Amino acid sequence: MSFSPSTPAALPPEGEPGRVFIGDVTTEAGAVIPDVTVEFERWGRLNDDCSNVILLEHALTGDAHASGPSDEYHPTAGWWNGMIGSARALDTDEYCIICTNVIGGCRGTTGPSSPHPDDGKPWGSRFPAISVRDTVTVEHLALQELGISRLQAVIGGSLGGARALEWSLMHPDFVGKALVMCVGARASAWQIGIQSAQIQFIESDPDWHGGDYYDRGVTPTRGLGFARRVAHLTYRGELEMDDRFGAAAQPGENPLGAMRTEDRFQVESYLDHQAKKLAQRFDAGSYVVLTDTLNRHNIGRDRGGLNEALHSSTVPTMIAGVDTDILYPFHQQEHLARNLGNCMGLEKIESAVGHDGFLTEFERVDSIVRNFLARDVS
Amino acid sequence: MSFSPSTPAALPPEGEPGRVFIGDVTTEAGAVIPDVTVEFERWGRLNDDCSNVILLEHALTGDAHASGPSDEYHPTAGWWNGMIGSARALDTDEYCIICTNVIGGCRGTTGPSSPHPDDGKPWGSRFPAISVRDTVTVEHLALQELGISRLQAVIGGSLGGARALEWSLMHPDFVGKALVMCVGARASAWQIGIQSAQIQFIESDPDWHGGDYYDRGVTPTRGLGFARRVAHLTYRGELEMDDRFGAAAQPGENPLGAMRTEDRFQVESYLDHQAKKLAQRFDAGSYVVLTDTLNRHNIGRDRGGLNEALHSSTVPTMIAGVDTDILYPFHQQEHLARNLGNCMGLEKIESAVGHDGFLTEFERVDSIVRNFLARDVS
Secondary structure (H helix, E strand, C coil): CCCCCCCCCCCCCCCCCEEEEEEEEECCCCCEEEEEEEEEEEECCCCCCCCCEEEEECCCCCCCCCCCCCCCCCCCCCCCCCCEECCCCEECCCCEEEEECCCCCCCCCCCCCCECCCCCCECHHHCCCCCHHHHHHHHHHHHHHCCCCCECEEEEECHHHHHHHHHHHHCCCCECCEEEECCCCECCHHHHHHHHHHHHHHHCCHHHHHHCCHHHCCCCHHHHHHHHHHHHHHHCCHHHHHHHHCCCECCCCCCCCCCCCCCCEHHHHHHHHHHHHHHHHCCHHHHHHHHHHHHHCECCCCCCCHHHHHHCCCCCEEEEEECCCCCCCHHHHHHHHHHCCCEEEEEEECCCCHHHHHHHCHHHHHHHHHHHHHCCCC | CCCCCCCCCCCCCCCCCEEEEEEEEECCCCCEEEEEEEEEEEECCCCCCCCCEEEEECCCCCCCCCCCCCCCCCCCCCCCCCCEECCCCEECCCCEEEEECCCCCCCCCCCCCCECCCCCCECHHHCCCCCHHHHHHHHHHHHHHCCCCCECEEEEECHHHHHHHHHHHHCCCCECCEEEECCCCECCHHHHHHHHHHHHHHHCCCCCHHHCCHHHCCCCHHHHHHHHHHHHHHHCCHHHHHHHHCCCECCCCCCCCCCCCCCCEHHHHHHHHHHHHHHHHCCHHHHHHHHHHHHHCECCCCCCCHHHHHHCCCCCEEEEEECCCCCCCHHHHHHHHHHCCCEEEEEEECCCCHHHHHHHCHHHHHHHHHHHHHCCCC
16 A cells, blocks of 8 residues: 555555655765655544654664564564553553554665666666665664654664664654663674674575565575574573573484484574574675674764763664563663663563564563653753 | 605694604594595694693584684685684683694695595595594694693584584593583584585585596585575574564565565675685585584493493593573483583573684683683682
8 A cells, every 4th residue: 555745644454565755865975866655554543633653663674564474465463562652661542553664665665676776677786775774774764654743652672672772872852762772882793793693694696686676586595594593592591592492403304324424403493493484584785784784883983982872862762672682682771771771661571482582572572562651841 | 845754743833834743544434545644733832741722512513713813825814713822711921722624625634635545535435434433533633643641621613512522532632631512422413414415415416427527627516505595594593683674675685575686684795705715725525524524423322321431431521502502402401411520511602693602602612721721610
């Protein structure tokens, strides 16, 4: 379902995809992306003065489908199912929840697999690099196009947390408050290292074709699978994984035989499954663009450094993190909380799950979101 | 320099490679490896009753060269330089230190790049899988061949720690005491996941040729490089890496440009360098065999489970680990110390360096080794 710029505030039915067209976008690094489309979903009624909006920011391979079942259009169930609805933490009786698909993605918003306006062929290698700030610029334009000029709150984890944090710094007058989860003030060297390795796996796949594989009938599935396996190991705590799989063999396979074979441990089968699932639902070009986006995350850039940027923040911001996160270790959230100009508090999620805890630890995150929204910050 | 089985206790000059021939070895899983050679180095004089030997166990890509400069024969300087010598922690005035190259390796001991006795061509895919117990079996035979029937101590970290631990369980009467560093009682699911991914990178390289690339004039350098980049990120603490590289660009390159290019962050250049260095000095076939060895590490196998195996241990064993190790997290060393039948104590190495701390935190490790050796356990 699409909406033209002439019908501001025309929202799609609850949980169905809508689109806004925001025209040309110039990136932080100076590239121009013409005719940008932004896909979004919404839950809850937009009130008359458009003042009850909460913006949800998804993570790397997420999309606008934060809530609802999987169906023909949605390859996955909502990534925050159970959080959104009447009397839920994100209460649709009170708020209008909007979740936009990030620019560079592959679920409706313009990205490398989208048709280029010049020739209708996929952007591919022509698609520019996207910074976290660019993702906010695009959302800011999209919300304005929808007639929304103020957010009650912005909420996100991981890449979504980086986006929420940049929202609070780029548009402090637009954002009532921010909940920033499982991220740091900038990409760390370790993150850049592991993320760049993933990009390299994809770009080294012979089926990548320099990013222009779309019309060749091939996809760099192997490279994307390599990336996902490694990424998944950074998303999941080793305690939780060991609890589930230990050193058990995959049923019917013997990874302890006299010769090395393709027989697997259970955890290998699990990672193979994760790799296969992602390749079925996610574009490798988007994976490269958005992984590079994570590498570029640095709120200190052109703001006098990390701590000066954090000190300058005026938006009431709550920080949350998981104690076993190895990708964005908890000390990064402590750093944010210690230095933010207007920090509402720091919530530690005790969980064996690691980074993905903001998606899986439902009861704890539910309570964090409720407390965050209930707090009077006026 | 080689030594025939007929000259037991004939040791090479200090710090020069020696070899022993131990004949056929049957692996834990039932494969037979004929005509096994074991390369070793030694420092300090073997006393008349061969009772002053300390066995050093190297890690995955280490070798017998624990001490000394790099030279024509040794691609790297000793991996524990400074620890071995007169009045050093491993005091050559008192002890005869022996370090053997592990079976499956590529620095003198029989491995996949060694000539197969049948045809003189590299073993390649014919080389069987090696368990940690197999590495101990081979060393046990090699030491006996040298006339040594008792060790003052066995010491190792990482794969070397796994080997030291198995020594204490397989041959308790042979081992005076054991210092086991930076390892757990078995491979965790997370370790198996990240290690299997590395194997997959190499085995998917078109230059791998099923493990039989040796005579084709190619080496699976790209796959080995992928493996090393990821492995290195598990060896190094993210605090230390961030301290060194942060989000800085490699001089002369701009990873923040408008389009994605091959311009790198400094940490990428560092990882590229690590990958290149390893490919120059280490055989991909050995990397696969020994990474699989790490996957097979499980002291509970056929011993009634982990804790029963640990409880049964009689060898006085000291455990050490690094607080920031993400590959073998410190709780794994706590688990060892808590359950070992005869634990001498648990040493926590506080370091930003992560897993590699047992190689880099010289003063702390020096003190641990001195205390370990000074303790009377008779």
